[in-house]
Amino acid sequence: xxxxxxxxxxxxxxDVWVAGExxxxxxxxxxxxxxxxxxxSALLRAVIWRSAAAGLAIEPADGMAVVCHGRIEVxxxxxxxxxxxxxxxxxxxxxxxxxxRRLHAxxxxxxxxxxxxxxxxxxxxxxxxxxTSPTGAAIADFLRTLHGRWxxxxxxxxxxxxxxxGAAEELAAAVHTAxxxxxxxxxxxxxxxxxxxxxxxxFNEEVLVRAIAASPIPVVAGVGHEIDVSxxxxxxxxxxxTPTDAAVKVxxxxxxxxxxxxxxxxxxxxxLTRRVARARELLGQLTKARxxxxxxxxxxxxxxxxxxxxxxxxxxxxxxxxxxxxxxxAATARLEAGNPLRLLARGWSLTWRDGxxxxxxxxxxxxxxxxxxLVTRLTDGRVWSSVERIxxxxxxx
Numbered sequence: 001x002x003x004x005x006x007x008x009x010x011x012x013x014x015d016v017w018v019a020g021e022x023x024x025x026x027x028x029x030x031x032x033x034x035x036x037x038x039x040x041s042a043l044l045r046a047v048i049w050r051s052a053a054a055g056l057a058i059e060p061a062d063g064m065a066v067v068c069h070g071r072i073e074v075x076x077x078x079x080x081x082x083x084x085x086x087x088x089x090x091x092x093x094x095x096x097x098x099x100x101r102r103l104h105a106x107x108x109x110x111x112x113x114x115x116x117x118x119x120x121x122x123x124x125x126x127x128x129x130x131x132t133s134p135t136g137a138a139i140a141d142f143l144r145t146l147h148g149r150w151x152x153x154x155x156x157x158x159x160x161x162x163x164x165x166g167a168a169e170e171l172a173a174a175v176h177t178a179x180x181x182x183x184x185x186x187x188x189x190x191x192x193x194x195x196x197x198x199x200x201x202x203f204n205e206e207v208l209v210r211a212i213a214a215s216p217i218p219v220v221a222g223v224g225h226e227i228d229v230s231x232x233x234x235x236x237x238x239x240x241x242t243p244t245d246a247a248v249k250v251x252x253x254x255x256x257x258x259x260x261x262x263x264x265x266x267x268x269x270x271x272l273t274r275r276v277a278r279a280r281e282l283l284g285q286l287t288k289a290r291x292x293x294x295x296x297x298x299x300x301x302x303x304x305x306x307x308x309x310x311x312x313x314x315x316x317x318x319x320x321x322x323x324x325x326x327x328x329x330a331a332t333a334r335l336e337a338g339n340p341l342r343l344l345a346r347g348w349s350l351t352w353r354d355g356x357x358x359x360x361x362x363x364x365x366x367x368x369x370x371x372x373x374l375v376t377r378l379t380d381g382r383v384w385s386s387v388e389r390i391x392x393x394x395x396x397x
Contacts, residue, residue: 006074009081013072018044018083019091022064033165035060037068037083046070046083053165056088057198058096059205065091089198096197100204104231107206112213113234119218121238121250125186127154128250129178129217131171134159138191138243142222145247150254156181161202162192168205175208179215187218187250190232191243194225203230212236222246350377354384365390 020037027033031050036043046068048056060066069087074080090096107113128146132138134157143155160174161167171190178188190212192203202208203223212219212235221233222240233239240246290297351362354373362368368387376383 002074002076002079005079006076009072009074015069016072016083017067017069018046019067020044020065022060022062022066025060025062033060037066044083045080046085048085048088052086054161055163056165057163057196058088058090058201059165059168060088061099064099067091096201100231103204103206104234107209107231107235112209113231117213119237121218121220122186124252125150125153125250127156127181127183127185129156129158129181129185129188130191131158131160131174131178131188132191132243133162136162136193138162138193138222141193142189142191142243142247145244146251149248150251152254153251156185163195163199163202167202168208171202172205172207172211175211175215175219179217185217187220188215189220189222189246189250190236191222191240191246192224193243194228200224200228200230203232205231208232209235220246220249222249351375365392 018037020039023036023038023043025033025035031053033048033053035046035048037046038044048060067089068083068085070083070085072081073084075082104113111117130139130142132142139157146153146155156178158174158178160170162171175188175190178185190203192200194200200223203221209231212221212232218237219235220238220240221230221236222243222245223230223233224242226241229239238249240249286292351374352360353362353368354375362374368374368390370387370390372387374385374387376385
C-alpha cells in the first residue's frame with residue numbers, strides 16, 4: 001500500500017511550487033537543512049540536501065515567507081512524505097527588506113557605516129586583491145577596465161562564491177585572506193554583477209559586513225548595478241556603482257598620468273632652458289666687465305687704496321700723538337704749579353713737630369705748646385728748633 005502511495009504521489013508531484021512560512025529550521029553537520037513550511041491550516045516537512053543548499057539564492061530562516069520548488073518524496077518505512085527543495089526564494093521582497101532594515105539599524109548603531117572610519121584609497125596601487133567569483137562576468141569587466149587604465153598593477157584574485165547558501169561566509173573568509181596577503185595588497189576590490197535582492201543577499205549578511213569593517217586594507221565594493229546598495233557597500237571604505245566602476249575607483253587613468261608627466265617634463269625643460277639662457281646672459285655680461293678686460297687693474301686699484309689709507313692713518317696717528325703730548329705737557333704744568341717744593345723756593349717753609357715725619361704740618365700755635373721740638377723744611381734743607389715763646393694773633397675775619 002505504501003509503495004503504491006509513493007508511486008502515485010511522487011509521479012504526480014514531481015515538479016511543484018509550495019509557498020509558506022519557514023519554521024523548525026535545523027542545519028545538520030552534514031550540510032543538509034531540515035525545515036517545515038506552514039500556513040494557517042497545514043504544515044509540510046521539507047529538506048534541502050547539501051548539494052542544493054549551496055546553490056540557494058538566500059539563506060532560509062525561521063519566520064521567513066518563502067516560495068519553494070521541488071518534488072514530493074515518500075519515505076516508505078514510516079509512511080511519511082516531505083518536500084525535497086532545490087530552489088527557494090523569498091515570497092515577495094517585504095520580508096527580506098524588513099530583515100535588511102533591522103540589520104542595517106543594528107550595525108549602524110555600532111558605527112560600522114560611519115564616515116569617520118572610512119580610509120582613503122591609494123592613488124597608485126601596485127597590488128590589488130579582487131574578491132569575487134572567478135567565473136563571473138564581474139571579474140572580466142573589472143580586469144578589462146583595470147588593464148585599460150593602469151596595466152602595471154598586479155592583480156591577485158581571491159576566489160569565492162557570490163551567491164547561495166554559505167556564500168557570505170566564503171566572501172568574509174576571502175576578504176580576511178585578501179587583507180593578510182604577503183606582500184600586502186594596497187587595496188581590496190569586492191565585486192559582483194547585478195541581480196535581484198535575493199541574488200545579492202550574501203552581500204547583506206552580517207558576517208561579511210563585519211569582515212569588511214575589520215579589514216586593515218582599504219576596501220572598495222562594487223556590487224550589482226547602480227541602483228543596488230548592499231550593506232557591504234555601506235561598510236566598505238568606498239562604494240563603486242558597478243564592478244567596472246570599482247576598477248575605475250581603485251586605479252588612476254594611465255593616459256591622464258602619462259599626459260601629466262609629459263606636461264611636467266615640458267615645463268621642466270622650459271624652465272631649465274630659461275635658466276640656462278639667463279646664466280649665459282649673465283656670463284656674457286661678466287666677461288665684458290673691467291675685471292676680465294684687465295685683471296691687474298683690480299690689484300692696482302686695491303694697492304692705491306691701501307697707500308691712501310696708509311697715508312691717512314699716519315696723518316691721523318701723528319695728530320693723535322701730538323694732541324696727546326699737548327695734554328701731557330698741560331697736566332705736567334698743572335702738577336708742577338701745585339708742587340710744594342716750588343713754593344719753598346719762593347721763601348715758604350713747612351713745619352711739623354719732631355718725631356712726626358710725614359705727619360700733618362703745624363697750622364696753629366695751639367698745636368705747639370712751649371718746649372715742643374719742631375722741624376722746618378726749607379728749599380735747601382731742614383732746621384730743628386724748640387718753641388720758647390708763643391704769640392697769638394687774631395684770626396682775620
